Amino acid sequence: MKKVFLLLAVVAMVAFAASAVFAEEAPMTMEEAGFDTSCHPTCCTPYDTLKINWKVIPINCLMIKQEEINMATHIGCCVPWCDEECIWYAIVATGTDERKVVGKINLDMPDHVTLWAKLKAPYGTSAVGTPNWTELSTEYVDLVTGISKVCGAWGKGGLKLCAGPDAQKAAGTRILTLLIQDA
Numbered sequence: 001m002k003k004v005f006l007l008l009a010v011v012a013m014v015a016f017a018a019s020a021v022f023a024e025e026a027p028m029t030m031e032e033a034g035f036d037t038s039c040h041p042t043c044c045t046p047y048d049t050l051k052i053n054w055k056v057i058p059i060n061c062l063m064i065k066q067e068e069i070n071m072a073t074h075i076g077c078c079v080p081w082c083d084e085e086c087i088w089y090a091i092v093a094t095g096t097d098e099r100k101v102v103g104k105i106n107l108d109m110p111d112h113v114t115l116w117a118k119l120k121a122p123y124g125t126s127a128v129g130t131p132n133w134t135e136l137s138t139e140y141v142d143l144v145t146g147i148s149k150v151c152g153a154w155g156k157g158g159l160k161l162c163a164g165p166d167a168q169k170a171a172g173t174r175i176l177t178l179l180i181q182d183a
Contacts, residue, residue: 058095060180065089071161075169080114080162089178090154091122091147098183099147102140106175109137112167115174119143119157125150133160136176145183 030037065088073083093099101119109115115136121127127146134141144155159176 058097059092060099061090061092062101062178062180063090064176064178069159071159073161073163075163075167076165078165080164082116082160082162084158084160087157087159088154089119089122089157090152091150091180092152093147093150093180096148098145099180100142100183101144101147101178101180103136103143103176103178104138104140105136106177107138107172109174110168110170110172112164113170114162114164116160116162117141117143117157117176118160120155122147122150122153122155124153129155129157140179140181143178147180147183 069085069087071083071085074081089101091101103117103119105115116133117136118130118133120129121144125147127144127148127150130143134143143157
């Protein structure tokens with residue numbers, strides 16, 4: 001919720017700044033406006049030029065609905081036991097360049113404990129989600145590929161915490177980062 005509020009606050013600030021630029025009052029004199037008034041009218045031309053620098057920028061925006069989730073699993077007897085939790089995400093990725101969503105965690109998991117992710121493609125897009133569970137580490141891994149021209153879509157995914165038979169009793173916190181980047 002706070003991410004949506006933050007996004008709306010940024011949009012409001014941009015709109016306010018744009019309206020302030022166009023609402024600027026005209027100066028009273030040529031000098032106040034920054035024009036050179038020492039020029040004699042005979043050295044003035046009936047035209048002038050203006051250099052315009054412009055740029056078209058694609059939008060890359062990704063939000064995870066949940067702020068945190070709690071997961072717990074048991075140490076497996078002979079196979080890993082796992083806890084699965086659902087996550088939701090929203091994405092805006094405009095432009096023609098193909099992009100992807102990658103993910104990582106801030107710290108590696110302890111020995112014999114793994115954290116996995118699987119994301120479906122955003123609904124209504126031709127992107128491709130991860131068909132199988134992908135182990136997360138401190139290095140980015142591809143989770144959704146083929147993202148292009150998405151003007152707002154949401155997707156669903158999952159996280160899975162597993163502990164093998166040799167895992168030690170432990171607890172901790174990991175930060176999941178999802179990122180849109182060029183494919």
